Amino acid sequence: MLQGRTEAAAFSVLEYLASEAPAQQFEDLVEEARLRGTTGEELERLERLKQLGLSIRSQSKRRQQREAGLSALVDTARDLAMPYDLDTLLKVITRRARLLLGVDMSYISFPDAQQGYIYVRTSDGHTSTLSVGLRLPDGAGLGSSVLANPAPFWTPDYLSDERIAHNQAIDETVRAEGLHAIMGVPLSHRNHPFGVLYVADRNVRHFTTDEIALMSSLGDLAGVAIEKAQLLDQTSATVTDLEQHTTEAEVGLRLATELSELHTRLIDLALSGGDPHSLTREVCKRLGGAIRVYAADGTVLTSASDMPERDENSVVLAAMDAHATRGPVRLADGTWAAPVSAGTVGLGTLFLRTDSPLADRGEQLTRVVAQAVAIPLLLENSRTAIAVGHVRDELLDELLANPQRPPQQLMLRARRLGIDLGKPHVVVVARPEGEAQGKVATWASLYAHRMSGLKRVQDGLAVLLLPGTDPSAAARAVTEELTPLLGHPVTVSAAGPALDPTSVFHGHQEALRCLDAMTALGATGRSASARELGFFGVLLADNHDVDGFVDSTIGPVLDYDQQRFTELARTLNAYFETGNSPTYAAQKLHVHTNTVARRLERISELLGPDWQKPERAFEIQLALRLSRIRQVLLDRREVPDDGAAGEHRV
Known part of the structure; x- marks a missing residue:
């Protein structure tokens, strides 16, 4: 039973x-x-x-x-095998992980070793602060344990688990999401972890060994898929770059071919007798835009199409930049300026602007056109211009050399070049206070050509021999033109006028000493002549022009005394010797005080109202003393000795 x-x-x-x-x-x-x-x-x-x-x-x-x-x-493995980009793949992994274990949320984080934090790259199922881009401190939390020892790590209740190195920021995030059970598994590439895959539940939950093993397998699959996606992204980026480079190379090759064809066409046209006008018209015909060529002296040689007019200063400045760099330069309005030259001699400056695709190669294009334009200029008159330019430079070098050639030879050579050294010339020395020697050389050539003078540029100094009688005015003119063009100060000295080849040499030496004196006096960035330096000019000059200094300082007073038999110069002496006191001066002269007062008024009319200012008064006193010494020496030379006097009397 x-x-x-x-x-x-x-x-x-x-x-x-x-x-x-x-x-x-x-x-x-x-x-x-x-x-x-x-x-x-x-x-x-x-x-x-x-x-x-x-x-x-x-x-x-x-x-x-x-x-x-x-x-x-x-x-999941079949799904991950699809060709996703990285961001899409990460979303697929987090969604699969959440559904696979039946949890409330999942997310993936990557460490940033350089910045020292862990950031959430993607997440699924989040409801509050845990979102893509959230940065969490490194060295804490469950993820740091997973990365430190690449193996799964889980907890049934995160906030109460003492095995975890807690951090306030992470704890606040977990608390805000209401999470309890969290498990993380490493995402690895060839046994090197590069991220962490998490699943989390809002209930206390003890993950089983099967769930942990399942998550580990998913982590392994995800690591391989992420590596593949990253490789695919890199490959796609490389392919895109190669395609872009290929396109750029094709465009560059096409433009280079067009540029070569244009170069060949222009050179053939130039060598077959084409003038600058035909060359510029051919360029505009092929490329559109506008072109203009200026000669070395700033005059327009040729122009094609509608090129905007430029003021003289902008043309000179662009020419200086182009010749200084010996290549095309891009101006502020997009126009290219290039030197038209033969060797080291500038023939002019070319301005080019075009809307052709070749405009992207503006530097090469402008250089090609400038080279072609230089050929007819060279064939027509550049050889003569170059030869004359070298001869003119050599003439100034010989005028400034020591010892000089015989003056007659120099005068003859100068007349052959259209320069009359028997007429007044001034010597101007300009020193830029900055790095602009190349620009100064270009400017000096243009300026000397425009002023019918000579130039030399050496050791950072531009030396000009210019027609004229006023060195001070010449120095000021150079300063006013060159300083704005260079954009920084220029110290300019001048001397002269020179009336023969020998005086050119002495004028140059005087101008150099004047430049040194200006530097010593802290007058850099200014212009002056030895004459303007007053008694300093007398000391600096080779010929020590005492007469010129005396005449320029108190000449009107001396002339007045000589013509009217007055004693204004004697009154001046007494006035200064008595400490600028009219009363004491009257006592010394044995005249009435009103007489001295009237004489001083006449002196003010002759010398100007500022003659008593300290600097002017000093020069007047020096001129008075030089005048007295000169007169004493002249009187001694005119008095005969006893023997001579006796013979004269007989």
Whole structure:
């Protein structure tokens, strides 16, 4: 009887297992037997059957869950094998992880070693502050443990887990999301972790070994997929760069071909007798835009199409920049300026502006056109101009050399070049207070050509020999023109006028000493002549022009005394010797004070109202003393000795 009941109970357990009955039915089977009064060995057998049934049921359910997880993992692997870009792939991974384990959220973080923090790259299922771009401090939290020891790390309740190195910022984020259970697995590339995949639940949850193993497998698959996506992104970027470079190379090759064809056409046209006009028209015909060529002296040689007019200063400044760099320069309005030259001699300046695709190669294009324009200029008159330019430079070098050639030879050579050294010339020396020697050389050539003079540029100094009689005015003119063009101060000295080749040399030496004196006096960035330096000019000059200094300082007073037989100069002496006192001066002269007062008024009319200012008064006193000494020496030379006097009397 007992055997039959046990068999019936065994069949019932098998039926429960086959129908996947809930665990409560296994419990009810034993409870019903106990209510029927079953005890002893039979009840123990029934209890044993229940336990076996529940164990089989649990193993079967676990096996089903594992199979479902593996199936989902296979689907995930198939999904991750699709060619996603990196951002899309990360979204797929987080969504799959959340669904695979049935959690509330998932996210992926990457460390930034240089910045020292961990940032969330993507997330799924978040509701508050945990979002893409969130930065978390490195060295704390669950992710740091995963990266430090590449292995899964999980906790059923994050905030209460003391194994974790907590950080206030991370704890506040977890608290704001309401998270409890968190698990992280490493994302690795060839055993080197580069990120962490997290799953998190808002309930306290103990992750099973199967769930941990499933997440580890997903992490491995995700790491491989991310590596593939990154490689794909890099490959795509490389392909894009190559395509762009290929396109640029094709465009560059086409432009280079067009530029070469234009160069060949212009050179052929120039060598076949084409003049600058035909060349500029050909350029505008092929490229559009406008072109203009200026000669070395600033006059317009040729112009094609509608080139805006430029003032003289802007033309000179652009020419200086182009010739100084010996190549094309781009101006503020987009126009290119290039030197038209033969060797080191400038023939002019070319201005070019075009809207052609070749405008992207404006420097090469302008250089090609300038070279072509230089050919007809060279064939027409440049050889003569170059020869004359060298001869003119050599003439000034010989005028400034020591010892000089015979003056007659220099005068003859100068007349052949259209320069009359018998007429007054002034020597001007200009020194830029900055790095602009190349620009100064170009400007000096243009200025000397315009002023019918000579130039030399050496050791940072521009030396000009210009027609004229006023060195001070010449120095000021150079300063006023050159300083704005260079954009920084220029110290200019001048001397003269020179009336012969020898005086040119002495004028140059005097101008150099004047320049040194201005530097010593702190007058850099100014202009002056030896004459303007007053008695300093007398000391600096080779010929020590005392007469000129005296005449320019007190000449009107001396002339007045000579013409009217007055004593204004003597009154001046007495006035200064008595400490500028009219009363004491009257006593010394034995005249009335009113007489001295009237004489001083006349002096003011002759010398100007500022003659008593300290600097002017000093020069007047020096001129008075020089005048007295000169007169004493002249009087001595005119007095004969005793023998001569006796012979004269006889």
